[in-house]
Amino acid sequence: MRVGIVGCGAIGSFLASNLDGAALLDRHPERALRLADETGGAAAPGLEELVDTSDLVVEAASPAAVEEVGDAALSAGRDLLVMSVSGLMDEGVREALLGLAEGSGAEIYTPSGAVCGLDGIRSASVARVDSVVLTTRKPPAALEGAPGVDEGSLSGLDGPVELFEGPADEAVSLFPRNVNVSAALSLAGIGPAETVVRIVADPSLSRNVHEVDAEGEFGRLSTRVENVPSPDNPKTSHLAALSALATIRGIEASLKVGT
């Protein structure tokens, strides 16, 4: 499978280093050229050329890039892997890309990213699900600067403080850095209006922690992941890059494990 990667940052670089001869594109062309040099990949002159030479197009750039990259890939019948899942929270964008995929027979993949338990949530959602709650706990420094945090309010915390509890679609604008995880969870389960997000600043933590709790006809489910940051981008969890590679390997594998 020929893979083309749009976005040569933490996730794109990790993928390129673990795939043979990926096509590479970045809005900073020098990043694609450098990564091509380091990994034996090929820098593409533009999106059209990258799509032409790829069977699978990976978006590892930004939520704003999802529509353009998705449109180019799916219109040409190429499969699409979306890392900036929050770009799919916009119903207009999501429906348009789904329409293109259905028209061309291409697939859209959204890896689990930094969260765990999407397999169980998807299974559970075949029947009645009463609640899905995502609790994200972060060190205060990782939340500083978010629109949902008053300036200076997190300095000198001596215990955990809940900053937000509400539907995933409201959390989008207040805690944008958390959106990929809540978007993936919403799409796997009961949607952004019903999925509840809680954001907690916890000074005892050094890692970002995501907990998922769900209840329904199936019973109850709880998962918890303590994420190590990516060595190339502290805002990105290493597990997110691993999950992208696992998804790509899974496409080619004859044995599909999990839901």
Ligand SMILES: NC(=O)c1ccc[n+]([C@@H]2O[C@H](COP(=O)([O-])OP(=O)(O)OC[C@H]3O[C@@H](n4cnc5c(N)ncnc54)[C@H](O)[C@@H]3O)[C@@H](O)[C@H]2O)c1
């Ligand atoms: N699903 C998840 O759980 C999860 C976890 C972490 C990150 N992400 C998302 O994945 C994406 C990549 O993450 P990262 O840590 O590799 O980011 P990064 O900032 O390290 O790298 C992004 C790269 O994409 C390039 N870029 C941005 N917009 C572009 C465009 N329109 N066209 C071409 N190149 C473009 C940038 O120049 C940069 O080199 C981000 O949107 C991030 O929010 C998702």
